[in-house]
């Protein structure tokens with residue numbers, strides 16, 4: 205067996221880059237210097253500093269003790285200090301931080317905004333009244349930001365773009381490894397889409413489908429730019445729409461460096477006369493790809509990839525509709541996914557129009573998915589919102605029956621049971637939810653709410669504190685419940 209293959213097989217904690225490096229030194233070294241090659245890593249000890257989030261009257265401190273970076277949170281005299289496990293983000297825009305609690309990773313509410321040399325709450329925490337270290341980092345986050353097991357997360361690996369490499373390592377040749385530039389347009393684009401396309405909703409497909417999930421996007425541009433939306437934006441540009449797949453991410457970005465001269469790229473296609481005004485224009489990007497704030501990016505600016513003629517025109521008031529990014533051939537599956545996505549996006553954006561549209565679509569194909577837990581629970585929650593408790597209950601019970609290990613479904617079922625005045629039933633469902641996922645904080649708080657006496661409520665909160673001893677929210681709730 206050759207050395208590379210042996211190294212590769214030593215274990216998943218060995219990052220593939222070191223396996224490829226001996227034969228591809230220049231590509232590896234360039235990649236290791238690039239932001240994607242540094243998307244996650246050990247937290248770099250920074251200066252000790254602190255700030256107050258006024259909205260929540262919470263004070264955060266960034267500490268360095270014995271070379272270990274820590275974040276501290278303090279509200280109304282209660283404090284917690286967490287050692288940091290990872291830093292997300294190479295530092296080009298913002299850096300986020302992860303802490304490990306038991307078998308789970310959580311995001312720190314503190315972020316560093318590098319260009320502004322500023323520490324503040326992380327994107328999404330701005331409006332929170334009770335921030336805490338309780339936003340769980342899911343496999344979704346990690347599959348876009350890292351590789352490897354959670355004990356030793358590594359930056360994005362070569363294989364995430366080049367595909368499985370076992371055969372290539374056995375008998376290195378061009379034909380047994382994926383090179384993005386040699387693939388069909390759709391397969392090529394799918395590589396960057398794995399991580400640079402988030403869409404409005406990511407819908408898992410039922411078992412046996414050709415793709416693991418479908419992504420739904422709005423049918424026209426949103427006015428606001430988001431951190432992960434480059435794929436959708438570029439697809440809206442006339443440059444991409446009218447150049448038959450020639451324009452792709454790789455036209456302007458090379459993961460293996462060096463930086464591409466983008467203005468030269470523009471001119472490689474725009475060879476005919478530009479408007480007369482353009483005679484002395486050089487930095488095409490400065491006008492056609494301006495920097496804008498991202499609504500979900502905290503204090504960071506991103507580049508508008510729509511390559512518009514002029515800055516965007518305000519949208520009309522007609523409601524946005526969803527479409528699937530890559531259409532699926534089965535019409536019933538398409539309706540299922542659009543239905544699920546509309547409800548998800550509608551709940552998130554508070555749009556009754558989208559929720560109703562989703563409901564209509566799902567109801568129309570329900571007979572084809574009578575045992576699909578996602579369809580059942582989604583329909584159930586819409587009926588719950590419409591106050592049709594009995595029907596909601598039936599659907600959620602069926603959903604739980606189909607996916608008995610779904611901690612989230614048990615919690616939803618509890619919500620409906622409680623609304624249906626079945627408090628004991630709600631408690632049972634919550635206990636099941638917690639048994640399946642002992643780190644599910646929301647289920648503990650809901651369970652505490654369902655208890656009749658202060659002593660019983662305290663008992664539940666103490667159970668949560670056993671799992672997360674420093675939880676600010678649990679200690680605050682405990683304090684409130686002991687007050688006369």
Ligand code: HEC
Pocket residue numbers: 208220223224225226227228362363366369372373376377378379381382383386
């Ligand atoms: C033992 C040496 C060796 C190792 C280890 C190795 N490769 Fe290769 N690789 C080659 C050779 C040889 C070629 C073919 C070069 C050619 O024909 O021009 C190649 C070609 C490639 C190509 C270009 C394919 C194309 O279509 O142009 C890619 C991409 C690639 N390797 C990626 C990797 C990755 C990723 C790893 C690590 C998982 C890796 N290689 C490990 C030797 C190696």
Ligand code: HEC
Pocket residue numbers: 238239240242243244292293294295296297347348349350360364365384395396397398399400453454457458459
């Ligand atoms: C496995 C997930 C993943 C894949 C696949 C991926 N990216 Fe990225 N990309 C990221 C993450 C995460 C970042 C942010 C890195 C950081 O922390 O700054 C990023 C950053 C970038 C950046 C900005 C930083 C820079 O290098 O200037 C560019 C450009 C980029 N990616 C292009 C691409 C292209 C082109 C492809 C497809 C060939 C691709 N990415 C595939 C996850 C991915």
Ligand code: HEC
Pocket residue numbers: 292293297298299300301311327340341342344345346348349398399400401402431432500501502504506
């Ligand atoms: C679909 C893939 C994807 C998922 C899922 C995802 N990210 Fe990202 N994230 C990215 C990419 C790509 C970037 C880089 C964007 C850029 O540079 O334009 C990024 C940027 C970031 C940044 C830097 C933000 C900034 O403003 O510069 C942080 C921190 C971050 N992500 C944390 C997370 C956390 C925590 C989660 C899970 C809750 C998550 N991400 C989920 C792809 C993803």
Ligand code: HEC
Pocket residue numbers: 220221224225228231232235236240360361362363364365366383384385454458459460461
């Ligand atoms: C974010 C996606 C991405 C990652 C991660 C990535 N590559 Fe690539 N790689 C590409 C793209 C796109 C090309 C083709 C365009 C180019 O040459 O830049 C490429 C081309 C190559 C080639 C062929 C170069 C040539 O000149 O024909 C090799 C070899 C290679 N990569 C090796 C690696 C190795 C080794 C790693 C890990 C250290 C790695 N790549 C990680 C996207 C990636």
Ligand code: HEC
Pocket residue numbers: 442443444446447450451455466467469470471472473474488489492493511512513
């Ligand atoms: C792969 C070829 C290609 C590249 C690269 C390219 N474009 Fe285009 N672009 C086109 C095509 C095709 C059209 C549509 C026909 C036309 O208007 O010329 C277009 C249209 C445009 C338009 C008109 C948009 C509208 O809404 O009418 C602008 C502005 C533009 N491009 C600017 C740029 C800039 C700036 C760059 C570099 C950042 C660039 N293009 C790179 C192919 C390209």
Ligand code: HEC
Pocket residue numbers: 396400434435436438451452453454455456457466469489493505506507508509
């Ligand atoms: C026509 C050229 C062009 C194409 C095509 C292009 N980009 Fe970019 N991209 C840029 C420019 C210009 C910047 C800003 C670079 C800078 O500020 O240094 C940028 C920046 C980025 C960044 C850094 C964050 C930001 O928004 O500033 C990411 C991530 C990124 N691009 C991803 C992608 C992905 C993914 C694709 C394919 C869907 C893509 N780009 C296609 C020109 C392009």
Ligand code: HEC
Pocket residue numbers: 467470471474478479482485486487488489490491492513514
């Ligand atoms: C100072 C800002 C600015 C710069 C720099 C700039 N443009 Fe433009 N561009 C504009 C404006 C404004 C328009 C719209 C003109 C109009 O509608 O008459 C435009 C229009 C265009 C169009 C559409 C032309 C048509 O007739 O449909 C293209 C293509 C284009 N620019 C390409 C480029 C390229 C390539 C560069 C870099 C060499 C560039 N621009 C640099 C502001 C700029």
